[in-house]
Amino acid sequence: MDKMPAWADAILVPLISLLLAAILSALVIIGIGEDPIAAVKLMVSGALGSTYGWGYTLYYATNFIFTGLAVAVAFHASLFNIGGEGQATLGGLGVAIICLALPWPHWSLALLAAIGFSALFGAMWALIPAYLQAKRGSHIVITTIMFNFIAAALLNYVLVNVMRPVGSMDPASARFSEAVHIPTLHELLAPIGIEFSKAAPANVSLLVALLACFLVWLLIWRTRLGYQIRAFGKSESAAKYAGINPVRITVIAMLISGGLAGLMAINNVMGEAERLVLNATEGAGFIGIAVALMGRNHPFGILLAAILFGFLYQGGAELALWTSIPRELIVVIQALVILFTGALDNMVRIPLEKLFVRFRRSSAGGSSR
């Protein structure tokens, strides 16, 4: 018998963890002499109080959906992909190359090409760590961390020495042409009569992200490949018995993971900046870890967690603008969420399990009499 019903495991535990993280965050805000309630109010109004705020919240959420899914797919194969940052960076490079290389007739074609290229570049950046893990047992956590730094150096080199337009002082690529501008939510919703902030960067990538959620759900729970990924993730020895090739699954899972992380670039590079800048990912690869942990590696959970983090991000930016609370508060909250939903999971789980076992015993004892 399980110690705890499934719903408690899937909902109660993360909820309590989140609550603990929230309480500590509030204490931190009080600690720096600010009013947590006012801060939350400001965050809510800034992030959700206008279509402008929503536009940014959803823009960030789109990034986090991609990186969260990336982390989750790898997690299902029992691989901890900390390399989302690097893979998303490379995805950006892919998008920039394809957007600048060809004269695109229409944004939709460019978007398709960008989806392909960003996923391809992200996947390729995950390939070497995956291969080394599968074939040579090199710990993927360490190799992906290393690849994040290597990606940063590579982007740095490319932007400074290769892609920087002549005469520009910025280490950034040229601006993409108007033709590859993908519709923002404003442009998408205007025809159907919905007024959405023109300034907000949320764009059609959001729909791609939602589609990705659905596809990942199908992949993991409905397809043979997903079945094999999960089986391999749960028990490598059993996977071997079943004839599931560990090298193949490791590589494929990481390619999908890297591809998803890379896909983020259609949002931040193509949808927002419309050029490639240094550090375009802004840590979204790492936030994917928190998002996946909180979303319990399920696409639906990830969607919710991504929106929550989108809210935190936009709300945090607002805080930084209108109060003296630095933006780093969000980093702290992110850390607390990772800590409680990830590392200190058992701190919540064990007492809860005991509670359930005791509750069940007493109710069983009662009924038998």
Add this chain to the structure above:
Amino acid sequence: EPAIIFDLGGKFDKSFNEAAFAGATRWAEETGESFREIELQSEAQREQALRRFAESGANPVITMGFAMADPLSSVAPDYPDTKFLAVDVTWLDTPNIRQVGFAEHEGSYLVGMLAALASETGTVGFVGGMDIPLIRHFGCGYAQGALAADPDVKIVANMTGTTPAAWNDPVKGSELTKAQISQGADVVFAAAGGTGVGVLQTAADEGILSIGVDSNQNHLHSGKVLTSMLKRVDVAVYDALKAGENLETGVFVLGLADDGVGYALDEHNEALITPEMKAAVDEARQQIIDGEISVASYYENDSCPAYNF
């Protein structure tokens, strides 16, 4: 309510951004009004910050540094009623931006002279921030000034990096200073934003002289900073805030004549600047203003007659 966007080094970089902060603070104190501000954390934030301020009705919106040029070019046209002040940008053709540049080469020329005059080893150093034409522009004026004061002077120059991180890397500034000291430099000019803090610190630790930049940095290590090359960003910001919504747009380049650049002389470096040095530099200043001396501009020539970067 006006707003300022500080660049990556942050408003306490003791240099470029801090100058803007000082100007804004002076305005706020004098008028009793307030301004909004944000310190950028990453490249990707530039456009959002700009848009957010414009969106919320801030006017004017002040941006610091050349890297804001690109976001400005895409955001400013969306808010035609908002006035922008772009410091260190002079090449955009959007009507609602006041673009302010500085004749850094002229100011650098003066501190270059002082460096050469103060040097005992006959070698002076230059630590630049990010390796871009703007910083070479500084270095070029500095080299010309040093050579003018002492034709035999040896100049050693290093750039901190190729990305904006170069504005905020005191460790590297410190290491480069040590390297220049080992090459004989005994006066080092840091035109490197927050990185300069490391340069000035090391220079003070190692007992040589340094030259600050943008803000008056003489007080950082009193008696050990020869002078500072002032770039009156504070004045530009102060004036813009004072003008408010009536800000006059267009391109402005401030030089010695407008007191847009200069060198700092105060109680911290009185003892270091002899009357002879002061006389020589002041004369050169007047000559530049009068057009008798023409300081070559790296911007215009894309090369420097005095130093090969």
Add this chain to the structure above:
Amino acid sequence: MDLLTIVQILDSTLRLATPLLLACLAGLFSERAGIFDIGLEGKMLAAAFFSAATAAITGSVWLGLLAGIASSILLSLLHGLASITFRGNQLISGVAINFLAAGMTVLIAQDWFSQGGRTPSLIGRGRFEQITLPFADAVESTPIIGPIYAELLSGHTILVYVSLLAVPLTWWILFRTRFGLRLRAVGEAPEAVDTAGVSVVGLRYAAVMICGVLCGIAGAYLATGLQAGFVKDMTAGRGYIALAALIFAKWRPWYALYACLLFGFLQAIALRYQNIDLGVFVIPVQVMDALPYILTVVILAGFVGKAIPPRAGGEAYVKER
């Protein structure tokens, strides 16, 4: 390149290798005891801030050092709580600690000093002073040996010498003492330690605490030795490079010294030269920046001898489930 330049580069190598070495040895204690630690970066960062802040407030660098160590130990305890007591995922805990430190340092710095997440610059006794070794001035003019002694070996802060001494000390503790034997055993086979009547939890906490102390010194060195004050993110990935060095060193103290010196050397080169012109081709500075990471991947791939981590590393010791 003349001798003086070489000595100068080696001199900065030593300075730059110091935080790496301390953090690397910190990781060595922790990982040898079976607790993976990717939170070295965060602990160093926290220590850097609290040492600088305390030194700035009190004016005493020694109090600063203590505060730095204390803050680092606190994060170590958090890591211990998550990964030893609650048997959580050590990697996730490390990631969380890194974020926590990155955020908290800036938050507190802003609250205390309102200088955009920095501390005021440290002056006077707020910093570690450079120590001139005996006779350094006297021998300076002797050819070759003079500059090596006077420039390279002399004139560092005390923490540089502490880090160098920490290497033989670590070796001695690990391989010559009872504690070291048990510590190594607990990283290989905790059940063997447990059945031998020694507390696994106790040993692991001890290791994690030592890790905290060393990370604390590393962070304090960054803010009060190498620089004069704290700026945000000032560790700049050094914790990860230390981790890389640890793998490079195959979890051994003397190799750790060599690995850190190598990585310090790469940093020293990258600091001094933008691009390295080898005549045939030019190595861009970005390659120098990435080289430690690339080398580590090569080592991890097992092309240059296999790096076998402690066998029980990364996993909580679970008796009953």
Add this chain to the structure above:
Amino acid sequence: MTAPVTAPSPSPTESRATAPAIELKGISKSFGPVQANKDISIRVMPGTIHGIIGENGAGKSTLMSILYGFYKADAGEIFINGHKTEIPDSQAAIAAGIGMVFQHFKLVKNFTVLENIVLGAEEGRLLRPSLKKARGVLKQLAEEYELNVDPDALIEDLSVGHQQRVEILKALYRQADILILDEPTGVLTPAEADHLFRILNNLRAEGKTIILITHKLREIMEITDSVSVMRRGEMTDTVSTSGTNPEQLAEMMVGRKVLLRVDKTPANPGEKFLEIEGLRVVDDAGVERLKGIGLTIRAGEILGIAGVSGNGQSELLEVLGGMIPATSGTVRVRGEEIDITGKHSDGQSRRARGIAHVPEDRQHEGLIMDFHAWENICFGYHHDPKFQANRFLMDNEALRKDTEAKIERFDIRPPNCWTAAKNFSGGNQQKIVVAREIERNPDILLVGQPTRGVDIGAIEFIHKQIVALRDAGKAILLVSVELDEIMSLSDRIAVMFDGQIMGERLPADTNERELGLLMAGVTDAPTGAAPALEETIHG
């Protein structure tokens, strides 16, 4: 007699008169929902060897681990030499003079013997003096008890038998008066086991008290003075060895008369379904695990492989099941050679050839413990078109239907396809695996330890299924360490030793003694005998 091993205890005769060396009263222990020990009491007199037997999972190891302070009991008291003793951890147990050799050794593999011995029993803060002292003591102990091991060898370089010696030395070095051995002979050859028993006898003669856990009734009868029987977490009884016999013990163990015979008709072998020739396997460490195996199994027969575990049986199953590649050799399935060394040698290719495999370790191989029953029912057969809804998706509905049918036919409890595998008991887990594999109606069934940790009711059921498959004209390769199972189920028996087939016998023509000798590598007619036997059976 040397200082460290001499116990300052009263002489054996004296203490026998006084108090028991060990007395446990009312010990209970549960692991979450599993009650491993229920109110157990036991007394062991000093200077005796006390046996503990019981089925797998009966709670023997748990009880001893509590005595050794490895686990903490939920309730109960422990008395050592008549004194109530708290044993919260192993340190306390060691201080009370208890030493334990675990079923799974607790050694640091990349430490030397010497380092392992001193670990936790060092003399002071520095290592050198401890090691120096231990070296001396070790030498004396080695001479005294025939426990020779190279003190400077790394554990990972030692054979299992030698590793066990290190464990015993560890206990003796700590001056243990009470020595617990948990299934020490499971991994030993008969010769090594004999050597071990000589040592135990010596120790008993020294006045030490020994507790011996074993599954082998022969060993109980041979060496113990008294024996306790455990069943399902409870202590059934404690009897004096001289006053009992194997049959009675077996009955006490399982709680009813043991049916050692399986009802089955004589085999009716048909064509050759599986032919193995010159099969060699060299593992990653370069050790040759299979040294040229030759076997043939025909349709309609069960070939049983007997042997002490660790002699290559696992590797044989793994190669045939596609889990590891062979180094060389040929395998033919119904006359057609299959790839056993190359890229296409894996579990999938085997299944495609009609080979099904009930693995030895159902928890780590046969099942994904976190998956629901219905997800496990296609494990390994997830490519089967029958489970696919279309080109891309699996048909989960069909899977659940299939599972429900199998739950029904195999009487799997609880009958719920949404129950996770880990939440079935061991026997029902095994039924899921057996159902999955047998219902494929394979040509060849590989079965490893089919009834390990399975209760007697399920054993009978599983045996019946296997025989039914044979009667349907399929070939079955059975590997088991239980000689009884081999003897009663097989139509033909091959004995493996050290990666080789030592010989083949017909169950009717042989006995446990002869098989035991073959299992120990003692033979007058090694591998060569196989073909001759083939002739006599089928000729």
